[in-house]
Amino acid sequence: xxxxxxxxxxxxxxxxxxAARAMPGAPRDAAPAPYLDDLNPPQREAVETLxxxxxxxxxxxxxxxxxxxxxxxxxxTTRRAWPSQILAxxxxxxxxxxxxxxxxxxxxxxxxxxxxxxxxHSVNVKILRRHAELVGLKSTFTILDTDDQIxxxxxxxxxxxxxxxxxPARMFASMLDRWKNRAITPDKVxxxxxxxxxxxGAEFYGLYQERLRTLNAVxxxxxxxxxxxxxxxxxxxxxxxxxxxxxxxxxxxQDTNVAQYLWLRLLAGxxxxxxxxxxxxxxxxxxxxxxxxxxxxxxxxxxxxxVIRLEQNYRSTSHILAAASGLIAANKDRLGKTLxxxxxxxxxxxxxxxxxxxxxxxxIGEKIEGLRTGAHRNRHNPxxxxxxxxxxxxAKHGLGRPTRQEFVRQAFESGSAYTDVKVQNLLRRLLKSDxxxxxxxxxxxxxxxxxxxxxxxxxxxRASFQMRAFEDRFLxxxxxxxxxxxxxxxERMEIRDAMAYFRVAVSPDDGLAxxxxxxxxxxxxxDKANQALQRYARDNGLTLFEAARAAGAGAVDGVGGxxxxxxxxxxxxxDDWHRFTQGTAVSTxxxxxxxxxxxxxxxxxxxxxxxxxxxxxKSPEAxxxxxxxxxxxxxxxxFENLQGFLEHVALIMxxxxxxxxxxxxxxxxxxxxxxxxxAIFLPGWxxxxxxxxxxxxxxxxxxxxxxxxxxxxxxxRAETHATISFAANxxxxxxxxxxxxxxxxxxxxxxxxxxLTPPGLYGHQGGQPGGLDxxxxxxxxxxxxGSALEAKAVDANxxxxxxxxxxxxxxxxxxxxxxxxVRNLVIDAQAVAKFEEGTRVFHQKFGYGAxxxxxxxxxxxxxxxxxxxxxxxxxxxxxxxxxxAPDDVPF
DNA sequence: CATCAGAATGTTTTT
DNA sequence: CATTCTGATG
Numbered sequence: 059x060x061x062x063x064x065x066x067x068x069x070x071x072x073x074x075x076x077a078a079r080a081m082p083g084a085p086r087d088a089a090p091a092p093y094l095d096d097l098n099p100p101q102r103e104a105v106e107t108l109x110x111x112x113x114x115x116x117x118x119x120x121x122x123x124x125x126x127x128x129x130x131x132x133x134x135t136t137r138r139a140w141p142s143q144i145l146a147x148x149x150x151x152x153x154x155x156x157x158x159x160x161x162x163x164x165x166x167x168x169x170x171x172x173x174x175x176x177x178x179h180s181v182n183v184k185i186l187r188r189h190a191e192l193v194g195l196k197s198t199f200t201i202l203d204t205d206d207q208i209x210x211x212x213x214x215x216x217x218x219x220x221x222x223x224x225x226p227a228r229m230f231a232s233m234l235d236r237w238k239n240r241a242i243t244p245d246k247v248x249x250x251x252x253x254x255x256x257x258x259g260a261e262f263y264g265l266y267q268e269r270l271r272t273l274n275a276v277x278x279x280x281x282x283x284x285x286x287x288x289x290x291x292x293x294x295x296x297x298x299x300x301x302x303x304x305x306x307x308x309x310x311x312q313d314t315n316v317a318q319y320l321w322l323r324l325l326a327g328x329x330x331x332x333x334x335x336x337x338x339x340x341x342x343x344x345x346x347x348x349x350x351x352x353x354x355x356x357x358x359x360x361x362x363x364x365v366i367r368l369e370q371n372y373r374s375t376s377h378i379l380a381a382a383s384g385l386i387a388a389n390k391d392r393l394g395k396t397l398x399x400x401x402x403x404x405x406x407x408x409x410x411x412x413x414x415x416x417x418x419x420x421x422i423g424e425k426i427e428g429l430r431t432g433a434h435r436n437r438h439n440p441x442x443x444x445x446x447x448x449x450x451x452x453a454k455h456g457l458g459r460p461t462r463q464e465f466v467r468q469a470f471e472s473g474s475a476y477t478d479v480k481v482q483n484l485l486r487r488l489l490k491s492d493x494x495x496x497x498x499x500x501x502x503x504x505x506x507x508x509x510x511x512x513x514x515x516x517x518x519x520r521a522s523f524q525m526r527a528f529e530d531r532f533l534x535x536x537x538x539x540x541x542x543x544x545x546x547x548x549e550r551m552e553i554r555d556a557m558a559y560f561r562v563a564v565s566p567d568d569g570l571a572x573x574x575x576x577x578x579x580x581x582x583x584x585d586k587a588n589q590a591l592q593r594y595a596r597d598n599g600l601t602l603f604e605a606a607r608a609a610g611a612g613a614v615d616g617v618g619g620x621x622x623x624x625x626x627x628x629x630x631x632x633d634d635w636h637r638f639t640q641g642t643a644v645s646t647x648x649x650x651x652x653x654x655x656x657x658x659x660x661x662x663x664x665x666x667x668x669x670x671x672x673x674x675x676k677s678p679e680a681x682x683x684x685x686x687x688x689x690x691x692x693x694x695x696x697f698e699n700l701q702g703f704l705e706h707v708a709l710i711m712x713x714x715x716x717x718x719x720x721x722x723x724x725x726x727x728x729x730x731x732x733x734x735x736x737a738i739f740l741p742g743w744x745x746x747x748x749x750x751x752x753x754x755x756x757x758x759x760x761x762x763x764x765x766x767x768x769x770x771x772x773x774x775r776a777e778t779h780a781t782i783s784f785a786a787n788x789x790x791x792x793x794x795x796x797x798x799x800x801x802x803x804x805x806x807x808x809x810x811x812x813x814l815t816p817p818g819l820y821g822h823q824g825g826q827p828g829g830l831d832x833x834x835x836x837x838x839x840x841x842x843x844g845s846a847l848e849a850k851a852v853d854a855n856x857x858x859x860x861x862x863x864x865x866x867x868x869x870x871x872x873x874x875x876x877x878x879x880v881r882n883l884v885i886d887a888q889a890v891a892k893f894e895e896g897t898r899v900f901h902q903k904f905g906y907g908a909x910x911x912x913x914x915x916x917x918x919x920x921x922x923x924x925x926x927x928x929x930x931x932x933x934x935x936x937x938x939x940x941x942x943a944p945d946d947v948p949f
Numbered sequence: 950c951a952t953c954a955g956a957a958t959g960t961t962t963t964t
Numbered sequence: 965c966a967t968t969c970t971g972a973t974g
Contacts, residue, residue, distance in 0.1 A: 150963065179964045203964085223970095278964045313963095346962065521960050526965095543962080584950045621950090709964065728961050750960060768961080791959065792965035950974105957969075 093128055093164050097121075104333075104366045105129045108138055108305070111326070111360035112333040113353070117397045118340065118382070118774035119373030119734065126309060126335050127157055130175075131164035139304045145325065146175040146307040151709075153309055153732070154180070174303070178318055180709050182281040185288070185299070192292055193284045200275045200561075201708040205554060206570045207231055207277050213592070214266055218255070225255045233259060234266065238279025239347030241286045241317040243267075273569065282317040289324045300328035311336030311356075315347040323359065330360065338393050339386050342728060342768050344760065345753075354393060371397045371774075373734050375404025377810040378780050382773040384807035389763045406812040407773065407780045411799065414787040415742075419527040422517065422739050423535055425781065426722055429737055432509040512538060512720040514736040518727045518772050520748040523790070524741065525724050532722070542725035548707060552672065552683040553690055557707065559662050562603065563635040564700050569595075569602035576606065579671035581624035583617075590616030603629065628666070635662050639700055655699045659691050727772045738776035743769075743784045743800035769802045782806075893917060893931060900936075 094102055104114045104125045116122035130146060133139050148154045154176050161175075162168045174181060183201070190197040202210070211227040211234075233254060237247060244264035252259030270276060276284060289296040306326050308314070311334035314322070326332040334356065341350040357363045371379055376399050383397055412418040517528055525541060532539045547553060555578055561571035577583040587609075594614045595605035609617040610626020617625065638651075638658045653661070663669045669687065672680050697703040723735070742748055749765035757764070773780055784799045893899065897909045899919060907921035917931050 177964070201964090281964080343962080345960085523959085523965095580951075582950065586950080726961060747960095752960060764961095789965080952972105952974080954972090955970090957967105959965105959967090 093131060097125070097128065098370055100366055100368050100370075101125045101128070104335075104368065105132050107364050107366070108133065108136075109331060111330055111356075111363035113311075113356045113360075113363055113365045114333065114335040114368060115353075115365065115393055115395055116335055116337055116368040117371060117395045118337065118771070119371040120368035120397070121370075121372060122335055122337070122368065123156065123160065123309075125368065126307060126333075127160040128164060129333060130157070130161045130307060133305055134161075134165060141171045142173050143302055143304045144172065144174060144307070145181070145303040145305070146172070146309075147178050147181055147322075148309040149177060149313055151177055151180075153177075157309065177709070178321075179278065179281050182285045182321075183709060185285055186276070186281065189288055189292070189295055192295065193288050194271050195276065195284075196274050198274065200273075200565075200568065201281070202270075202275050202277045202570065203708070204231070204278075205574075206275075207234075209570055209573065210269060210273075211266065214262065214269060215255075218258075218262070218265070220255045220258075230254055230259075230262065230266075234263065234277070235279055236347065237263065238277075238283045239315040239317055241283050241320055243283070243287065275570075279317075282321060286317055286320050286324065289321070296324060296327075299325055304329050304331060306332040308332070308334040308336075312338050312341035312350055312353045313343050313348045314352050316349055316352075319349065319352045326360075332360065337395075338391075339389070339395070339767055340731060340771050342731065342764060342771060344757070344764050350391065354391070367395055369395050369397050371399045373777055374399065374774060374780075375401050375778055377404050377406045378773060378776050378778075381407040381780070381806050381810040382770050384810070385773065385802060385805050386766065386770040388805050389766055391763060404778055406810050407782060407806065408812050408814050409803065409806070410781070410783045410814040412783060412785045415524070415527045415785045415789060416531070418741050418783050418785045419531040422528070422741060422781075422783070423531050423537060425739070426512070426515055426537060427535075429510040429515060429779070430512060510737055512722045515739075516723040516725065516730065516733070516735040516737070516775070517739045517741065518725060518730045518775065520727060520742055520750060520768070522726060524747075528724050528741075538719055538721040540721040540723055542723050543729035547686070547689075550683070550686060552686055555668065556659075556663060556687055556690055557704070559666060559668065560659060560700050561704060562632055563658075563662055564639050564704060566603040566632055566636055567601040572602050572606070575666075575668075576625065576628065579667045581628065582620040583625060584621075587617045587621045587625075590614055603632070631665055641699070655697070655703075656691060656694045659694055659700065663687060663691070727768050730775050731771050734775050734777060736777045737779035738772070738781070740769075740772050740780065740782045741784075742788075743782050743803055744788070744797040745800050746795075746797050747788070748800055749802065766802060766805075769800075893936070897936060 094105065097105060098121075101121055101124065104112065105128045108129075114122070114125060116125065130144065133144055134141060146157060148157060158172065158175055161172075173184075176184075186193065186195070186199070187197045190199060208227050208231055211230050212222065215222045215225065215227060215230075233251070237251075242248075244260055244267055247260035247263060252261075252263075254262060270280070289299070303325055306322065306329075308322060313336070322332065322334075334353070336353050338350055338353050341348060341353070344350065357365060374382070379397055379399050386392070410421070412421060519525055529539065529541070531537075548557075555575055558571040558574040561568045562575065566572070573588065577588070591602060591605045591609060591614060594600070594608065595602050598605070598608075600608070605614065606625045607629045608614050609622050610629050612618075612622055614622070635658065638653055638661075639655070641652075669684070672683050672687070675683075694700070694703055697706065745751075748769070749762055753761040753765050755761075773782075782803065784803065785797075787794055787796050789795070893909050893912065895909050895912060898906065899909060899917075900906055907919040909917050910920050911918035
């Protein structure tokens with residue numbers, strides 16, 4: 059047993075152990091906590107300023123989570139509060155889990171006894187269940203998701219005889235969202251926002267809320283709004299919680315909406331020990347109700363607030379940081395921070411322009427191959443420190459036990475590449491118990507210095523349609539990738555259907571769930587029968603389920619023959635299943651039976667014909683769907699019963715991304731917030747796409763600033779390598795669009811950017827040797843030879859991706875198109891010199907036209923067929939005489 | 950009531 | 965281009 063194991067085995071530093079020494083009011087330094095040594099001065103201040111309101115402005119990569127979790131641990135070890143007296147809220151389950159895990163690690167034991175650590179939503183569910191009757195609900199209320207919500211609105215629209223084409227349900231749903239985000243109840247709807255259905259917006263809102271109440275249900279927005287109402291209208295309840303929460307911690311404060319803000323202000327009213335951590339420069343959710351104003355206004359809301367800035371960045375190299383800082387400096391509405399780093403040198407942010415989106419994807423594919431094989435230039439990679447240096451650092455710390463653990467963890471978390479066996483063993487032992495961490499750890503082990511694991515590379519796009527080009531390309535060359543943030547597991551149709559079955563089995567009066575599945579699989583119960591049932595239920599004060607029972611007995615007009623028979627059968631089945639969910643023994647034809655919930659779930663899916671439905675379906679998705687159903691049933695094992703499972707799932711819409719073979723991550727910029735990668739590619743920096751035209755049209759300057767923050771978030775995800783690119787032409791919705799480089803590119807400080815020249819003729823000079831080889835091999839192997847090699851490279855779940863299906867469909871149809879000639883992009887004065895106003899020009903995609911205006915190297919051209927466009931001079935050729943129409947034009 | 954062909958319509962996303 | 969929704973047929 060070495061020192062390390064000894065530390066692990068030694069009694070953890072329990073909260074209780076220090077209790078005797080650090081009574082409230084006792085000098086704080088009486089118990090010097092080891093974790094404090096790991097903090098820089100402002101971080102330490104953020105952790106130790108426990109009393110009064112604190113705003114921690116934590117720039118990207120400055121150790122925000124570390125400060126937050128250490129503060130939490132500190133509150134506990136110094137016995138400032140019991141775990142149950144601390145409210146700690148996040149936005150996502152993932153963030154909540156991370157906070158719990160990391161705090162537990164600091165404490166040396168599980169932080170399980172923290173009942174009020176969770177998402178805004180989960181905390182409020184807990185509160186509302188306790189006081190449901192005060193807001194007109196029963197404590198067993200169900201939580202509707204977006205799908206149920208839409209269905210409910212549609213019913214409402216229909217019942218009110220409103221034209222749902224003129225006033226779509228989705229439109230009303232987003233209005234609801236906007237109101238609830240601001241905690242606006244039906245009676246408070248501003249006059250100019252109630253325009254829905256000819257000024258019946260507020261009325262509809264009221265009807266909708268009434269309907270929810272009769273269903274004993276809430277939507278996501280209600281969770282917060284009801285809580286605010288609860289506190290506003292019940293002083294005693296508010297008092298109770300104000301007393302309870304001696305300390306409040308808020309993560310990602312810049313993302314809070316008005317309702318969340320009000321909620322926090324109410325709860326912090328007594329002790330005022332509220333600590334909000336956020337970064338105004340990373341506020342990218344304005345479009346869904348987040349108010350940057352909340353963070354900008356903090357000091358006014360909480361007079362005497364202490365503002366602490368975390369500005370030392372531990373993630374990125376100096377060039378990357380400088381590029382990001384230069385960019386964000388163009389924003390006006392910000393509190394202002396000056397990020398700095400101790401890491402000198404590093405590579406500049408690279409910038410490259412391409413002819414079109416496909417070439418951009420091809421080029422990035424090659425670069426990734428280069429990074430993976432170590433063929434990239436690696437002039438000064440500050441992360442490639444030798445193990446000896448690290449040992450020196452260890453020794454300096456005198457092998458202090460917690461320091462050493464923290465050190466190894468940090469080394470590991472920063473993604474450093476260690477090849478030395480000793481370190482590997484150390485890591486192995488340390489991380490043995492930590493499953494989540496061990497995936498990352500394996501990627502560290504798998505990557506010798508100067509090479510990148512694919513897990514360390516990410517492509518961040520503005521809009522999801524951009525992912526397509528990459529998926530297509532990577533499938534062709536067999537580069538493993540993973541798309542993050544696609545449709546989530548619990549949002550898939552088959553999962554929602556199955557869950558609806560479970561919901562009805564558990565509570566037959568769940569009308570929305572019953573409506574969802576009563577005709578899935580097809581039972582001959584169509585729209586007409588549904589309407590009749592709804593009407594019958596309403597008229598007789600019955601649930602939909604009971605109406606269906608009546609229909610089965612032939613008592614409902616308009617539901618006859620097959621539909622009635624099938625409904626009767628279904629109702630009888632549900633009666634059986636329901637009895638099983640009650641845990642009682644059920645007498646069936648074959649005697650008395652009692653089955654567990656997993657078996658019951660299987661049985662429900664089989665007996666209802668749902669499984670069979672997908673088995674008979676021969677669409678390419680069907681096998682995947684069956685697979686998902688199996689997974690769903692499997693995941694039931696972890697729960698006591700179906701009830702428990704459903705309760706859990708309503709709020710957990712996570713999809714665990716299983717690690718396996720290393721893969722490149724492709725995701726939107728939004729999805730990337732909070733993550734970091736050694737190497738980042740940022741494609742599609744074109745005006746109109748990024749910044750997005752729509753964003754600017756809808757929100758003007760505010761929209762542009764949010765887009766710029768998004769750019770800032772993107773660049774700051776990178777540790778050592780950041781590559782920005784743009785394409786002159788891009789296929790969007792089947793049409794070719796040409797565009798100009800993003801204005802954000804002009805805003806990047808020149809000193810920190812290296813402009814790359816795109817490769818010349820494809821397959822000749824230029825590019826990275828390793829990359830070209832790999833890419834070449836992919837192309838020359840023919841259209842996805844389906845070889846074992848490729849099957850290995852692209853793992854099983856990639857077969858389910860849209861990209862793969864497209865490829866599979868195309869396979870055999872055409873040969874892959876020949877690599878097109880790519881011309882040099884020379885964006886300079888020379889290119890412009892050839893043209894003047896009136897010059898007849900040719901453009902590869904738009905054909906012939908005449909120059910009508912010039913602005914630098916950006917020309918406005920009136921094309922004969924394609925209309926007037928702005929185009930870079932480099933993409934135009936003179937079309938004065940013959941020979942101007944090259945015969946190598948594709949198509 | 951199911952099925953299919955044609956039209957409409959395309960950011961960013963968590964709970 | 966590709967998916968989703970609508971409305972006209974069987």
